[in-house]
Structures are given as C-alpha cells and as structure tokens.
Amino acid sequence: MADFAREWKRVTGVKGHLVRLPLPGAMGRYLGEGLNLVPDARHGNVTFRGWLENSADSL
Numbered sequence: 001m002a003d004f005a006r007e008w009k010r011v012t013g014v015k016g017h018l019v020r021l022p023l024p025g026a027m028g029r030y031l032g033e034g035l036n037l038v039p040d041a042r043h044g045n046v047t048f049r050g051w052l053e054n055s056a057d058s059l
Contacts, residue, residue, distance in 0.1 A: 004048060011052040012059050 005018050023031060030036065052059070 007049055007052060008059075011049075011056050 002018060002020070008014070009016070009018075022028060
C-alpha cells in the first residue's frame with residue numbers, strides 16, 4: 001500500500017506525509033499474507049502507475 005500511496009502522491013503532486021498504521025485482526029493478516037493477490041490470474045495490461053497517469057486530471 002505504501003508503494004501505491006507514493007505513486008499517487010507523485011502523480012497528483014500531493015505533499016502530505018505517509019503514516020504507517022497497523023491493520024489489526026483478520027483483515028490485517030489477510031492483506032499482510034497477500035491473500036488478496038492473484039498473480040497467476042492477471043487480466044489486462046494497465047498498471048496502477050499507467051492508470052494514475054491517464055486519470056490524473058480527475059483525481
């Protein structure tokens with residue numbers, strides 16, 4: 001998530017600081033273990049960076 005936030009800041013020009021906060025409980029474990037990712041089932045070819053750059057005027 002930190003990488004996504006840094007990329008969003010870069011594209012939008014926002015100057016705020018990133019603050020790390022733990023996400024406790026089952027959801028924190030789920031995301032921390034990467035269970036929300038499906039690297040073997042990729043669809044499309046648009047990266048987050050590409051999407052941000054193409055959407056910068058509406059962010």
